[in-house]
Amino acid sequence: MIEYLFMLTAVLGAILALMQRDLLKSAILVGISGASIAILYQYLLAPDVALTQAIVGAAIIPVFFALAVYKTRRMEE
Amino acid sequence: MNLYDLIVKKIKDIQGAGDDAAITNMSTSSMLTAEITLISSILVALVMLRMVSKILMIVAVLVVLLAALVAMPLMPRFKNEQNDSMAAMMFYVMLALAIVITLFYWGNLNV
Amino acid sequence: MNLLIPLMVIVPILCALFLNLLHKKDRTIKTIAIFLALVLPALPILANYGLHYFGGYAPLIENPTLSNNLPSLITGTALNTFHPAITYSFQSAQKIFVFILGLVGLLAVFTSLFETRRPSGVYGYMMFMGIAAVTAILLTDDIFNLYVFFEIAALATVGIVLVSNVKGNYETALKYMILGSIAAPLLLLGIALLLGVTGNVNITDIIYSLKNGLVNPQNPVLLMACGLIVFGWLYGSGLPPFHTIKSAIYSKALPSGAALIQAFSVFIFIALGIIILRIFSYLPFSQWVILGVSLLAMILGITMAIVQTDIKRMIGFLAVGELGYIGIGLGLGTAFGITAGLFQAVNEAIITAFLFIGFGTVLYQTRVSDTRKLGGMMARNPVVALLVLLAGFAMAGVPPLNAFQSKLMLIQASINAGFPELGVIMILLSIVTFMTFMKAFHAVFLRPKPADLEFKNENIPKATIIALVVFMVVCIVFGLFPQVVTSYLQPLATSLAGGIV
Amino acid sequence: MVIDVQIASLFTAVSLIIIGIFAAAFLDNLIKKVIGLAFIGDGVNLFLIAMGYKPGGIVYIYLPGMAAEWFSQNAAYPLPFAMVLTSIVIGASTMAVMLGIIIVLYKKRGSLSAKEILGE
Numbered sequence: 001m002i003e004y005l006f007m008l009t010a011v012l013g014a015i016l017a018l019m020q021r022d023l024l025k026s027a028i029l030v031g032i033s034g035a036s037i038a039i040l041y042q043y044l045l046a047p048d049v050a051l052t053q054a055i056v057g058a059a060i061i062p063v064f065f066a067l068a069v070y071k072t073r074r075m076e077e
Numbered sequence: 078m079n080l081y082d083l084i085v086k087k088i089k090d091i092q093g094a095g096d097d098a099a100i101t102n103m104s105t106s107s108m109l110t111a112e113i114t115l116i117s118s119i120l121v122a123l124v125m126l127r128m129v130s131k132i133l134m135i136v137a138v139l140v141v142l143l144a145a146l147v148a149m150p151l152m153p154r155f156k157n158e159q160n161d162s163m164a165a166m167m168f169y170v171m172l173a174l175a176i177v178i179t180l181f182y183w184g185n186l187n188v
Numbered sequence: 189m190n191l192l193i194p195l196m197v198i199v200p201i202l203c204a205l206f207l208n209l210l211h212k213k214d215r216t217i218k219t220i221a222i223f224l225a226l227v228l229p230a231l232p233i234l235a236n237y238g239l240h241y242f243g244g245y246a247p248l249i250e251n252p253t254l255s256n257n258l259p260s261l262i263t264g265t266a267l268n269t270f271h272p273a274i275t276y277s278f279q280s281a282q283k284i285f286v287f288i289l290g291l292v293g294l295l296a297v298f299t300s301l302f303e304t305r306r307p308s309g310v311y312g313y314m315m316f317m318g319i320a321a322v323t324a325i326l327l328t329d330d331i332f333n334l335y336v337f338f339e340i341a342a343l344a345t346v347g348i349v350l351v352s353n354v355k356g357n358y359e360t361a362l363k364y365m366i367l368g369s370i371a372a373p374l375l376l377l378g379i380a381l382l383l384g385v386t387g388n389v390n391i392t393d394i395i396y397s398l399k400n401g402l403v404n405p406q407n408p409v410l411l412m413a414c415g416l417i418v419f420g421w422l423y424g425s426g427l428p429p430f431h432t433i434k435s436a437i438y439s440k441a442l443p444s445g446a447a448l449i450q451a452f453s454v455f456i457f458i459a460l461g462i463i464i465l466r467i468f469s470y471l472p473f474s475q476w477v478i479l480g481v482s483l484l485a486m487i488l489g490i491t492m493a494i495v496q497t498d499i500k501r502m503i504g505f506l507a508v509g510e511l512g513y514i515g516i517g518l519g520l521g522t523a524f525g526i527t528a529g530l531f532q533a534v535n536e537a538i539i540t541a542f543l544f545i546g547f548g549t550v551l552y553q554t555r556v557s558d559t560r561k562l563g564g565m566m567a568r569n570p571v572v573a574l575l576v577l578l579a580g581f582a583m584a585g586v587p588p589l590n591a592f593q594s595k596l597m598l599i600q601a602s603i604n605a606g607f608p609e610l611g612v613i614m615i616l617l618s619i620v621t622f623m624t625f626m627k628a629f630h631a632v633f634l635r636p637k638p639a640d641l642e643f644k645n646e647n648i649p650k651a652t653i654i655a656l657v658v659f660m661v662v663c664i665v666f667g668l669f670p671q672v673v674t675s676y677l678q679p680l681a682t683s684l685a686g687g688i689v
Numbered sequence: 690m691v692i693d694v695q696i697a698s699l700f701t702a703v704s705l706i707i708i709g710i711f712a713a714a715f716l717d718n719l720i721k722k723v724i725g726l727a728f729i730g731d732g733v734n735l736f737l738i739a740m741g742y743k744p745g746g747i748v749y750i751y752l753p754g755m756a757a758e759w760f761s762q763n764a765a766y767p768l769p770f771a772m773v774l775t776s777i778v779i780g781a782s783t784m785a786v787m788l789g790i791i792i793v794l795y796k797k798r799g800s801l802s803a804k805e806i807l808g809e
Binding site: 007023026033040043048060068076 | 704721723725749778785792795800801802
């Protein structure tokens with residue numbers, strides 16, 4: 001049953017990430033969405049992909065975005 | 078005012094005041110060539126509709142010919158339409174995606 | 189098992205990786221790079237035809253020692269014939285394509301080594317990586333492997349544009365990447381749908397499943413997959429609506445890079461087009477879509493080329509327009525038409541590279557690409573002017589040169605297939621192509637030199653002229669002896685037209 | 690009524706793709722555009738994974754003691770999973786290149802607006 005919750009957080013995280021004016025918050029929400037997808041992969045019987053997605057989707061990509069925001073500007077004009 | 082001046086004036090009107098590129102002899106003649114090529118190749122391509130129905134072909138060729146004559150300098154508009162801005166490109170990409178999917182999905186199911 | 193087949197992909201990757209280790213030893217790098225680049229066109233000539241299974245996993249039917257111990261659940265069904273490994277297939281058509289790609293790559297690398305100040309660096313890396321990726325796209329029989337190398341080729345293209353230092357290159361590269369990041373995942377989605385229906389990513393196996401009734405070919409999901417793969421094809425080869433971004437990409441790269449990128453587009457066009465024809469030729473609609481898109485590409489590309497004032501942009505649009513000719517050949521669906529289309533692809537890859545590098549000498553000397561500010565180059569370099577003129581003749585299809593043969597074949601094929609209108613349009617657009625080229629040629633070479641035109645570099649490197657002469661020789665040889673190429677392309681065309689793959 | 694997990698994941702994937710395309714097409718901020726593109730990639734990956742899922746199946750690891758036939762009927766289909774591993778890495782590297790270009794453009798032009806930077 002809990003997998004439906006993660007589907008919901010994945011989609012909600014995506015929508016919320018695009019609605020933020022603060023780009024750093026968006027980066028974090030991208031991480032939340034990526035992490036929910038990683039857990040979803042675990043439920044869909046793909047534990048090895050889940051591991052990769054947990055590292056790439058929940059850690060590396062948000063860090064990329066955070067670094068880009070740090071090098072440019074935090075608030076959307 | 079002779080015909081050449083009329084064409085130059087019309088091209089200038091469509092390009093608008095924002096474009097500072099001078100309208101030279103060369104650019105006008107290339108615009109004209111492009112215009113004629115565009116209209117003639119579209120008309121010839123429309124003749125291929127005869128595969129579907131001959132009457133449809135005749136009607137389509139006449140309608141497109143009339144429309145092209147009425148809206149005559151098409152090429153400046155075409156050039157403006159195919160500019161390098163992201164928004165225009167994205168619009169056409171989305172349009173193409175929609176057309177391709179629809180054509181393949183409905184076109185093949187209902188043949 | 190033929191070891192030279194994987195080497196065609198591995199050699200350029202090794203070049204890309206190891207040449208930069210020798211940084212600062214310029215002479216050594218030049219020698220090694222030229223030697224290794226010479227290997228690129230030589231490999232396909234030396235290699236024998238065959239299939240290469242990565243990891244050595246041949247289909248069970250060819251591997252009796254393994255299949256003896258397996259239950260009949262596996263050996264008794266279609267699983268017995270499926271390809272478990274990533275398969276590279278090297279046949280006669282691939283031989284000529286990889287050879288031409290290697291030749292264009294060799295000459296582009298050769299030119300860039302002497303035109304750029306530093307022979308080692310990111311530029312060479314990206315060029316070799318792109319060559320490796322496109323070679324793999326041509327060879328692979330595995331549609332997911334194709335997607336991976338498709339992405340690598342796109343990244344290499346972006347890399348070639350980024351290092352060029354032309355004004356506005358970053359903006360164009362970013363636009364290309366954003367559009368690519370929409371189109372490439374959708375191509376993957378198409379592949380995913382295909383995988384979901386057939387359970388396979390090997391193209392031969394997918395066709396086997398479709399032909400032998402393992403899956404229903406009229407499944408709507410397959411239609412969706414075909415649409416998405418066609419969309420990825422539009423992006424990969426720069427057909428409308430991607431023609432504006434693709435021609436912008438050509439114009440923002442250095443001339444040698446642009447010559448290479450257009451060869452990438454041509455060969456991606458061919459590779460994906462062949463795949464669409466192989467898998468989906470049973471849908472009558474697929475051929476109509478290929479024809480329609482090609483017609484649109486021809487008309488839009490060539491009419492847009494006339495009104496450009498920047499030489500590189502003009503050749504970029506012409507290159508897109510010429511893609512339409514190939515597509516018409518493929519879309520006609522007859523063996524003769526497909527042969528003509530593939531022959532036109534080979535010719536176009538050479539001629540457009542010839543034009544880019546030829547006009548590149550002007551850019552090298554003056555750093556100006558606007559036709560309105562150029563002039564009088566004929567007096568400085570009559571030899572180069574003559575070579576560029578020959579390139580223009582070749583593109584327009586003037587008799588003794590190669591595109592004449594392929595365009596003639598295309599027109600004959602379109603008349604034989606019952607579409608004389610296509611022949612008329614092709615002749616019309618050839619004439620306009622010639623006029624466009626002559627306009628640029630007049631503005632750059634024949635007109636008196638404007639007073640304010642300055643020369644940054646006095647002399648054209650000998651290497652560039654050698655490259656141009658090689659291109660000219662290839663054009664003339666292919667023009668006089670078209671059977672040399674068409675005999676290689678015929679088997680593939682016949683199998684595509686007959687639907688027996 | 691409970692919807693099947695597989696169908697629900699496919700719908701999640703499609704909605705992620707649609708959200709991503711929407712963001713890439715309509716949002717003006719370049720970083721937001723790239724975030725949208727990341728969602729398109731995620732959605733396609735999830736689609737592939739959901740395709741390999743087998744309801745009530747097991748993870749595709751062949752342990753000693755399993756009967757081969759039982760395993761082949763109950764294990765998830767591992768081919769798409771192997772593809773997704775590659776696809777995730779490709780997506781991440783593309784993203785990194787795009788963000789790098791955006792940083793350079795910001796240094797040059799001092800803006801993150803697509804209208805300003807990627808206009809004509």
